Amino acid sequence: MRTAIIRALGLLAAIGVSGHAVVETPTPRRTGSVQRERCGSAFTAQLEKDTASPIEDAMKKADENYNCNAYLCRGYQLEDNLDSVQAVKAGDVIDFHIDLIAGHHPGYANVSVVDLSTNQVIGEPLRYWADWPDSTSGPPRNDIDFNITIPETLSSACDVAGKCAIQWYWWASKNKQTYESCVDFYLE
């Protein structure tokens, strides 16, 4: 019992310096061989080690083979994720669940539709939390369990897989760490 507590404290100390969170539902973009090619294997290995880790941790490993943009979907590539692209209609409501592993470092979060060719947000944020994580809401907690509605205004901007993603974004302001997850979609 005592050993278990000491172990648990050790684990907390180890993860204490950073937050940790990632979208669990819907299936977000993940790593794969195309990412390894474009972002380099050192960077990609660091991401694979902990899929909920801040992007900044992986950036420390970026070497001369890093030729992607980590701050767009963690550098995850569409080609590695063709099986999880969602076909949606304007007005569809999509449930999200965030796996919040460690949230000691508050900041803000948002969910937006992102134009993947320009890395620009399209329209207004679908959700925005000035303080995230916000453990005082709920249950159910609306910071980790929430839904978004596909806007009516996207039309041809998002009519093909690879043009747009729904991006969840958390900026842990105190320790300056970025967390992102992307869900690929197209309007059918």
Ligand SMILES: *[C@@H]1O[C@H](CO)[C@@H](O)[C@H](O)[C@H]1NC(C)=O
């Ligand atoms: C979400 O936050 C990021 C980082 O500050 C910002 O670049 C982006 O524009 C925000 N998205 C929206 C829709 O406000």
Ligand SMILES: *[C@@H]1O[C@H](CO)[C@@H](O)[C@H](O)[C@H]1NC(C)=O
């Ligand atoms: C979406 O979430 C809101 C709460 O933010 C809830 O009232 C609503 O019923 C949900 N919609 C669906 C379709 O689940």
